[in-house]
Amino acid sequence: MTAPLLDRLAALSAPEGAPVTSPEILADRPDGTVVRSGRTVAKAHAPDGDPQDLAARLRIAAHPRLHGILLPPLPVTGPDGFLTLTEDGRALTRWPYGSPVPPDDPDAAPWEDAARLLARLHSVDPRQLPGPVPPMRGPAKAARALARLRSALTSAGGPLPAPRSPGPRPGSLPAAAAAVERAWALLPPWARGEAPPPRAGTLCHGDLHLGQLVRHPAADGPWLLIDIDDLGLGDGAWDLARPAAWFATGLLAPDIWTRFLAGYRAAGGRAVRPDGDPWPDLEIPARALTVQTAALAVAKAAGAARPLDEIESAVVDACARMTSLPDQLAPAGPVVG
Incomplete structure (x- = not known):
């Protein structure tokens, strides 16, 4: 991750009105970088991703039909409302922080919850969503x-x-x-x-x-x-x-x-x-x-x-x-x- 990218993510994840500080880096891979500042997470998506398809997916995640299934994105300043772009065209998004599955407690892994969420996701009628819905990747x-x-x-x-x-x-x-x-x-x-x-x-x-x-x-x-x-x-x-x-x-x-x-x-x-x-x-x-x-x-x-x-x-x-x-x-x- 470059320093300019970290600076953009830090500013995106900082609470409104609060000074920008060094965020916690949750993940840094070629296909995505995720940082956290308090209750907010900012993500840099894959450099070769399609911003238009991502914007469609973000609108779906924010749609009321997906409440209780997908974590909804937080708004950002940008033409789509849920993503912004770096100078080289890489998409950045903003999310509420959620607690992940504890890696050291396999017995507590929420397999049944995951199954129920998938069943609910699969029951959503795509015709009721903002489209066009892109193909699953x-x-x-x-x-x-x-x-x-x-x-x-x-x-x-x-x-x-x-x-x-x-x-x-x-x-x-x-x-x-x-x-x-x-x-x-x-x-x-x-x-x-x-x-x-x-x-x-x-x-x-x-x-x-x-x-x-x-x-x-x-x-x-x-x-x-x-x-x-x-x-x-x-x-x-x-x-x-x-x-x-x-x-x-x-x-x-x-x-x-x-x-x-x-x-x-x-x-x-x-x-x-x-x-x-x-x-x-x-x-x-x-x-x-x-x-x-x-x-x-x-x-x-x-x-x-x-x-x-x-x-x-x-x-x-x-x-x-x-x-x-x-x-x-x-x-x-x-x-x-």
Whole structure:
């Protein structure tokens, strides 16, 4: 983050009439920088983002139909009312601060709350929202993860380290990347961001994980979804696909997955059938999220010239299984409601 950008974010997050001070940096990544001053958060969105699409997403997040589901943005001085631009065209937004999910207390993770919020989001009629509603960006993000993997391997060059643990894992990062590429090639075009999804009429979050929930008001308010950068029309199963993929790869306990799925169904969620095995609805999105996760894991390991760790190896293994048993990522037995 550059000093001018930090200064802009500090001014944006400062309470009205209060002197501008150095804010707390909550996140600083290439795709987004977030700072906090007291009860206000300011965010610099991805430099290559489309401000018009973001403005549409902000209007949706502020709409009364989304109250109690999405954290609403705070107004800023600018032509749209909810975003302003830096001199180089990067979008900046302003938000109320909410308390995140505690990272050191997995038993308190609000899986059922996340499921209920998704069910409510998926029930919103897009025709009642300010439009046009942009497409959900989940598949496009998966495609960018593959591009990042290819770039990282090209930049790394030379031999790369093998995994620390033995077993049926690819023996090097290039071999791991090849397993990811093969799994990617098996996905249908819509899951690779190359065509519209067959079910595209649902308002989706697009990047659901526990880091996308906060309590607002902070500390003890209700849980709300945050980060609307990928919000839009698509297949609602994509929002369930990350926990589904974690469950299928052994990274999420079966009882947690069962609670999450049951909470979604009980709240009237429409992305999966109301009972029985949900996997026919989740298979393709879960594969895509697994490939995305594996691609980013291999890219990060290549950039750091280190082996894959145990969790990274698990998702690469899942990609390898997809290519050897292309009709199954799902667990061995059906998951019923």
